[in-house]
Amino acid sequence: MIKIVATVMTISLVLANNFVPKRSTQGKEYIICGNNTQQKIYYATSSNFSKNHKGEKALDDDDTTSWVSAKGGEHWIEIDFGVKRVVTDIEITAGTKDNYNTINYCILQFMYDGKWFNHSRVNFKQKVKKGFLGSNTYQNTVRVKLNGIDASTFRIVIPQDAMIDGYAAIAEIAVYAGSAKLQYFDKRLYNLCFPVKNGLFPENDSGYPNAPRGYRGGIHYGLDIFYYYNEDNFLPIPVDENTPVLACADGVVVRADTDYVPPSEEEWKSLSHYYQKNPATFIKRSFGGRQIWIDHKNGVLSTYNHLSKIDSSIKVGSVVKKGQRIGWVGNSGLLGEAQGQKWGQHLHFELWVDGIYLGYNMSLVDIKRYLRWIFAIRDMEEF
Incomplete structure (x- = not known):
């Protein structure tokens, strides 16, 4: 009898969880939230001035970029967490278009019973009492104290009379739970230097994390860089030694x-055959070849694989700077090197964050989106 009751209780809990009502996220875009997790924050906008001014620009932890609306009419940007979230403060930074301010105020709204209601008017243009006349001042960032609310979604509305020249722009929207700021992307990774100057992302999906690697019975943990572009004509050029x-x-x-020391062709093929049938429990001879690993002292570690040479200034313990040359592209650790050939030359680049490779348990679309943010590629259009 007890077993039956337990089973009924379990089924009831499962059903309860499955039938938790949720708002539809259809038609909304999203960003990955937190320390490289699968959590998604959805957003939608009334319009976008261009593909380079989408709503994501208000959620990229970079107040030099902005979501900018099309011209005319009332405009808004909506943020949807998908689940209940405790919120104590929302900080809004007004954006610019062509380096000019665009809005004097906005309205912070929340949704209740399927309808939006006004919560706060947020004034960026504020009157300061100075003598008898007073004067106006512009405050780019305003923090709205909410005194603790439960909410899963909110939006920022810019009425037509709030716009200075017909456009609305928001540079940043920050959400706080007490002193903790909601982290949209992992700021430790923002604006890293691409490890090959003018390097290009791989054309094939096999060059991204999680792609299968049959020759060694595993998956890909990093980014493969095969080309960089010519600064004069922007044509792709293959990397080499x-x-x-x-x-x-x-x-x-x-x-x-x-x-x-490079492996022989026989040794390479023997290792490949072994790893296709056995788990890699300890790597004595890595298919990554000649490598450099850098600890960035913030929980992030980067690795550079298949190098042909290592710069003479580099050794264990060397302090390096962003953008410093550490070596040269090659094909070490690959079959081409084992055969004494140069084919297959590329840089295999990995990022490990808090001990987990970037891309773990993420979809290819999300990985590509994240990499573009990491390397501060301003055009965030989908691949």
Whole structure:
């Protein structure tokens, strides 16, 4: 009898969880929230001035970029967490278009019973008492104290009379739970240096994290860089052993394979055959070849694989700066090197955050979106 009751209770809990009412996120875009998790924050806008001024610009932790609306009419940007969230403060930073302010005020709204209601008027243009006449001042960032609310969605509305020249722009929307600021993307990763100057993202999906690697019975943990672009005509150029590899950020070298010895073709094929049938429990001979690992002292570690050479200044313990040359592209650790050939040259680049590779348990679309944000590529259009 007890077993039956327990079973009924379990089924009831499952049904209850499955039937939790949720708002539809259809038609909304989203960003990945937190420390490289699968949590998504959805957003929608009334309009966008261009593909480079989408709502994501108000959620990128960069107040130099802005969501900008089309011209005319009332405009809004909506944020939807998808689940209940405790919120104590919302901080809104007004944006600019062509370096000019666009709005004098906005309205913060929340949804109740399926309808939006006005909560606060947020004034950026404020009157300051000065003598008898007073004067106006412009405050770019205003923090709205909410005194603790439960909410899953809110939006910022810019009425037509609040716009200075017909456009609405919001540079940043920050959400707080007490002293903790909601982290949209992981700020430790923002604006890293691409490890190959003018390097291009891979055209094939196989060059991204989580792609299968049959020759070694595993998956891909990083980003493969095969090309960079010519600054004169922007045509792609294949990387080779003369292409420098750059440190993505300041840090300390924790691995530098200065004594690397290439495998023979027979040894390489033997290792490949073994790893296709056995789990990799300890790597004595890595298919990553000659490598450099850099600890960025903030929970982020970057690795650079398949190098042809390591810069003579680099050794374990070396302090490196963002953009510093640390080595050159190659094909070490790959079959081409084992055969004495140069084919397959590229840089395999990995980011490990708090001990987990960037891309773990993420979809390819989200990985691509995140990488574009990391390397501060301003055009956030989908691949």
